Amino acid sequence: MLMSQLYSPTLRETPAEAEIQSHKLMLRAGLLRRSATGIYTYLPLGLRVIRKVEAIIREEMDGIGGQEVLLPIVQPAELWHETGRWDDYGAEMFRLQDRQGRQFCLGPTHEEIVTALVRSEVRSYRQLPLRLYQIQNKYRDEIRPRFGLMRGREFIMKDMYSFDRDEEGLDKSYWDAYHAYQRIFARCGLEARPVEADSGAIGGDVTHEFMVLADAGEDLVLYCPACSYAANSERAEGVAIEPDTSLAQELETLTEVATPNASTIEQISAFLQVQPKDCIKTLIYLADGRPVAALIRGDHGLNEIKFQKHLGCSSLELADELTISETTGAPVGFAGPVGLKIPLYADYAVVNMYNAVVGANKEDHHLINANLNRDFQVKDFADLRETMPGDPCPRCAATLEGARGIEVGQVFKLGTKYSSALGATFLQENGTETPLIMGCYGIGVGRTVAAVIEKNYDEDGIIWPMSIAPYQVIVVPVSMKDQAQAEAATKLYQDLQKIGIEVVLDDRDERPGVKFKDADLIGFPIRVTIGSRSLEQGQMEIVLRRTKDKLSVPIAEVVPTIQALIKDGE
RNA sequence: CGGGGCGUGGCGCAGUUUGGCUAGCGCGCCUGCCUUGGGAGCAGGAGGCCGGAGGUUCAAAUCCUCUCGCCCCGACCA
Numbered sequence: 118m119l120m121s122q123l124y125s126p127t128l129r130e131t132p133a134e135a136e137i138q139s140h141k142l143m144l145r146a147g148l149l150r151r152s153a154t155g156i157y158t159y160l161p162l163g164l165r166v167i168r169k170v171e172a173i174i175r176e177e178m179d180g181i182g183g184q185e186v187l188l189p190i191v192q193p194a195e196l197w198h199e200t201g202r203w204d205d206y207g208a209e210m211f212r213l214q215d216r217q218g219r220q221f222c223l224g225p226t227h228e229e230i231v232t233a234l235v236r237s238e239v240r241s242y243r244q245l246p247l248r249l250y251q252i253q254n255k256y257r258d259e260i261r262p263r264f265g266l267m268r269g270r271e272f273i274m275k276d277m278y279s280f281d282r283d284e285e286g287l288d289k290s291y292w293d294a295y296h297a298y299q300r301i302f303a304r305c306g307l308e309a310r311p312v313e314a315d316s317g318a319i320g321g322d323v324t325h326e327f328m329v330l331a332d333a334g335e336d337l338v339l340y341c342p343a344c345s346y347a348a349n350s351e352r353a354e355g356v357a358i359e360p361d362t363s364l365a366q367e368l369e370t371l372t373e374v375a376t377p378n379a380s381t382i383e384q385i386s387a388f389l390q391v392q393p394k395d396c397i398k399t400l401i402y403l404a405d406g407r408p409v410a411a412l413i414r415g416d417h418g419l420n421e422i423k424f425q426k427h428l429g430c431s432s433l434e435l436a437d438e439l440t441i442s443e444t445t446g447a448p449v450g451f452a453g454p455v456g457l458k459i460p461l462y463a464d465y466a467v468v469n470m471y472n473a474v475v476g477a478n479k480e481d482h483h484l485i486n487a488n489l490n491r492d493f494q495v496k497d498f499a500d501l502r503e504t505m506p507g508d509p510c511p512r513c514a515a516t517l518e519g520a521r522g523i524e525v526g527q528v529f530k531l532g533t534k535y536s537s538a539l540g541a542t543f544l545q546e547n548g549t550e551t552p553l554i555m556g557c558y559g560i561g562v563g564r565t566v567a568a569v570i571e572k573n574y575d576e577d578g579i580i581w582p583m584s585i586a587p588y589q590v591i592v593v594p595v596s597m598k599d600q601a602q603a604e605a606a607t608k609l610y611q612d613l614q615k616i617g618i619e620v621v622l623d624d625r626d627e628r629p630g631v632k633f634k635d636a637d638l639i640g641f642p643i644r645v646t647i648g649s650r651s652l653e654q655g656q657m658e659i660v661l662r663r664t665k666d667k668l669s670v671p672i673a674e675v676v677p678t679i680q681a682l683i684k685d686g687e
Numbered sequence: 688c689g690g691g692g693c694g695u696g697g698c699g700c701a702g703u704u705u706g707g708c709u710a711g712c713g714c715g716c717c718u719g720c721c722u723u724g725g726g727a728g729c730a731g732g733a734g735g736c737c738g739g740a741g742g743u744u745c746a747a748a749u750c751c752u753c754u755c756g757c758c759c760c761g762a763c764c765a
Contacts, residue, residue: 128714129715129726130714133758134757154757209763259764260688261759261760263759268765269765524764527765599723628727629724631725633724649723651724658724
């Protein structure tokens with residue numbers, strides 16, 4: 118490719134729309150342009166990187182017996198009604214109608230459509246196991262798209278679906294995918310750590326997320342420095358706390374105190390001169406429309422996922438102001454467990470609280486010295502709080518540490534959730550009809566590229582790993598007007614092309630500084646600089662993007678040297 | 688959706704508070720000269736209905752109303 122022809126508009130300044138490095142650099146290097154919020158156009162260089170990642174994914178998916186298909190983006194509503202997700206998915210689903218008024222959606226994921234495909238074609242255990250995958254655009258009208266490719270509304274995802282006859286088969290499919298993922302991310306130059314996760318809306322029990330630790334990550338990963346435990350904070354288990362009688366204190370008299378305008382834990386603890394951990398937060402939620410309350414220690418946060426799981430409800434949201442004033446008799450900020458007529462669920466940590474500060478269910482008032490069982494009863498204790506760095510590891514005695522993570526992939530054991538709902542069954546050897554046992558396995562392709570950049574850049578630009586660089590080599594003559602340089606550069610360019618090396622020749626009539634800056638910004642792993650000085654000595658200069666190392670190489674050895682560098686990934 | 692901020696040539700910004708004359712600056716772009724190992728220099732030039740619609744006014748980028756879009760912080764997920 119000639120640089121003069123390459124459609125890669127580089128920018129000297131960072132567009133104001135970008136916040137994190139990967140997004141800024143993708144815009145500046147001319148890989149990407151925004152079309153609408155969370156929707157992007159991939160320019161030639163950006164697309165080449167995407168394709169490289171896809172190629173690696175294909176090899177590894179094919180390697181575990183995956184067969185590639187292409188499922189539709191536009192999907193009929195009926196299928197989604199069959200699983201109930203037409204309603205469950207909510208506002209996040211892009212919906213549309215055809216001219217007859219029939220309902221469709223832009224697929225946010227493809228469990229329904231792939232299961233529907235398989236139910237009509239798979240009849241017998243003899244056809245199993247089956248592993249189908251695709252690399253396809255997905256559409257989710259995210260509440261908050263951000264950070265370029267990190268969280269888009271249109272994004273490229275590789276998704277594989279496995280169909281097995283029994284748990285054992287699913288287990289094999291799951292771990293095959295898990296190990297393939299480890300290879301895929303490693304080949305992309307990423308260290309992606311599998312962590313225990315929550316399965317969210319997709320359902321299922323066993324699931325791992327592959328996390329790339331990076332400051333730009335949107336998730337908090339908790340990991341144990343002593344054992345192998347690692348989990349997404351939204352999933353990380355809290356440790357059950359038993360009532361500890363040694364902590365018991367004398368129960369003081371329950372007393373109402375005025376707390377004007379103090380409605381947050383910070384305000385109350387400051388006003389009453391107590392610690393947040395001596396307060397109990399009472400959070401009113403609507404679980405499938407019915408009010409319930411969660412009691413959490415003041416310095417802790419509620420984990421809504423855990424709460425929802427514990428309740429077994431399909432929707433859970435913070436109650437609105439009206440509901441709160443109706444159930445507590447007070448405005449937001451003064452709810453408390455004493456006298457509340459709705460079910461109360463308490464986090465384990467509340468077990469050992471004595472003489473706590475709670476809301477009085479009365480405007481501008483709180484109660485002090487509230488005590489469990491004497492002043493209020495709870496329906497249940499459970500692990501409801503957000504686990505944080507500093508909490509005990511649920512597997513060993515050590516203390517958990519935390520780091521930000523980018524979720525680049527996730528593997529799920531789905532079981533029969535979709536096959537049952539959609540009637541995707543097969544006949545076992547003994548003739549019994551059984552739902553297919555499913556797993557699903559996703560990789561965010563664009564997100565993976567963004568993660569690679571987050572982990573591989575410097576002040577000059579992107580530093581691509583050789584495996585996914587848009588081109589492996591750029592040849593830069595210092596001056597194209599110098600006949601000898603132009604000829605030598607063109608010859609090298611052609612020689613490299615002949616042996617299948619991906620190379621760009623910077624044939625522009627620009628000053629060398631401009632060309633070097635662009636080369637660094639785009640991040641070609643290898644640059645060959647051809648200048649009059651070295652040329653006269655029969656040499657060319659090979660510069661490695663990552664290390665900035667410069668090697669003066671005799672002209673005849675330039676091609677073999679480059680080949681060797683590419684072979685060992687620089 | 689709640690909170691905060693921003694829309695002015697391709698990009699980055701000033702001007703808006705306190706309306707006023709041909710709407711500015713840097714970068715990029717075009718032409719010429721010059722220059723060629725880290726985003727050079729000189730000269731000339733093109734490009735903007737100031738996000739949109741209404742309104743107030745002798746006069747609106749600037750004030751008012753409505754609207755659209757974008758970014759950041761919180762609830763979702765690959």
